[in-house]
Amino acid sequence: MLRLNKIHHIALICSDYKKSKAFYTELLGFTILKETYRTERDSYKLDLALNGTYTLELFSFPDPPPRVSGPEAAGLxxxxxxxxxxxxxxxxxxxxxxxxxxxxxxxxxxxxxxxxxxxxxxxxxxxxx
The missing domain is CATH 3.10.180.10 (2,3-Dihydroxybiphenyl 1,2-Dioxygenase, domain 1)
Incomplete structure (x- = not known):
């Protein structure tokens, strides 16, 4: 059996980086560990912690495709x-x-x-x- 210790992080892709960054940091209270802009991808990667534990990665990409997130859709x-x-x-x-x-x-x-x-x-x- 595979031996896992814990969930390391959750990654989210957002459509409006500034809006999502403010939502997760200013409203939900995540702290920024590191913010990286990747020129070759025109993309941000924001590493966030909750109560000192690395928890969430927030990504931006130009024109990400929409994802179904309605109730009871397959997936997360x-x-x-x-x-x-x-x-x-x-x-x-x-x-x-x-x-x-x-x-x-x-x-x-x-x-x-x-x-x-x-x-x-x-x-x-x-x-x-």
């Missing part, structure tokens, strides 16, 4: 973040103009969660600890 379903205060997190998102669904309760775990979208319509979830 959503990216979930854990929070200790769901109401405060939802209020913060809404204050910043981010639409969220209503808070729901997971029928299996009994934990509360809510979905929202990033600037490229990628489904994101806040899951209460």
């Amino acid at each position: 379903r959503h990216l979930a973040f854990e929070t200790d205060d769901l109401e405060m997190a939802v209020a913060t998102l809404r204050e910043k103009g981010v639409r969220t669904e209503d808070i729901r309760t997971d029928g299996i775990t009994g934990k509360r969660f809510v979905f929202f979208r990033d600037p490229d319509d990628l489904p994101l979830e806040l899951y209460e600890n």
